[in-house]
């Protein structure tokens with residue numbers, strides 16, 4: 001039986017940390033296979049692989065290289081699961097969480113973990129409607145519940161109907177206990193990675209204080225400086241520059257490689273962690289970022305193509321005609337959804 005498999009590239013890949021899973025790789029598509037078949041495979045930088053024909057061995061690949069062929073992460077342009085080629089453009093959606101209970105009370109929130117209000121829930125659902133035709137292969141959220149609620153509620157509206165599943169890699173046991181054993185179920189899932197680096201800027205001693213009362217006490221200008229200057233931190237908190245250091249580094253190290261490998265990504269995060277990421281994407285200066293304001297629950301769309309981020313703005317209406325007019329790839333994805341769902 002092992003011989004019968006030799007024309008295929010088969011092996012053990014290291015995925016999402018240390019977990020080991022057996023895969024069959026054929027014509028650019030990857031499927032789970034029964035354990036026991038191993039062929040040496042070499043990965044090039046951007047996830048292009050080749051095999052030494054028929055040679056038995058263990059796949060050598062780093063986590064980042066192998067992650068591009070994780071079947072959970074198979075790009076959603078492959079709606080019907082035919083063998084796929086890497087798309088030449090991918091989508092990046094950024095969503096600031098919907099209104100939280102402390103946004104409603106006008107309190108500095110920062111890293112305090114506050115849930116959404118009913119209005120915030122509705123905003124997240126509306127955001128989901130606006131992006132319901134845009135491919136999402138992978139989701140990144142902060143570690144905070146308001147961003148996670150937003151991502152999950154938005155995905156209830158997505159027409160592709162894949163199930164967002166939070167990855168639990170915090171311990172070997174958490175990883176082992178959250179394994180999925182059906183290839184088909186994995187294909188119908190979207191991995192959700194929660195990362196503290198995408199958290200809101202830590203607001204230090206302002207956390208829990210009322211924004212208006214703080215302005216009355218310290219002066220409007222001072223509070224505006226704390227809230228919007230690039231490099232002046234609030235007392236014992238993070239400046240936007242400090243927040244950018246961890247959020248943008250995370251984006252470059254963990255999210256950009258996914259986009260490069262052909263996956264479309266949604267990020268649900270916060271006013272200031274997203275401002276710092278947008279500063280990087282749009283190459284804003286520290287002066288320009290001061291006037292960048294993000295509303296709660298409004299998705300922003302970028303197209304990633306030839307290593308460039310092209311801002312498409314926010315899909316403003318459920319039909320999103322303006323947004324779909326921009327790229328052939330998005331229009332094709334929508335057409336595939338239409339065909340699949342009718």
Ligand SMILES: O=C(O)[C@H](O)COP(=O)(O)O
Nearest residue numbers: 107108109110200227271
């Ligand atoms: O953390 C907070 O209070 C808000 O989410 C963002 O606040 P800001 O608009 O004052 O930066």
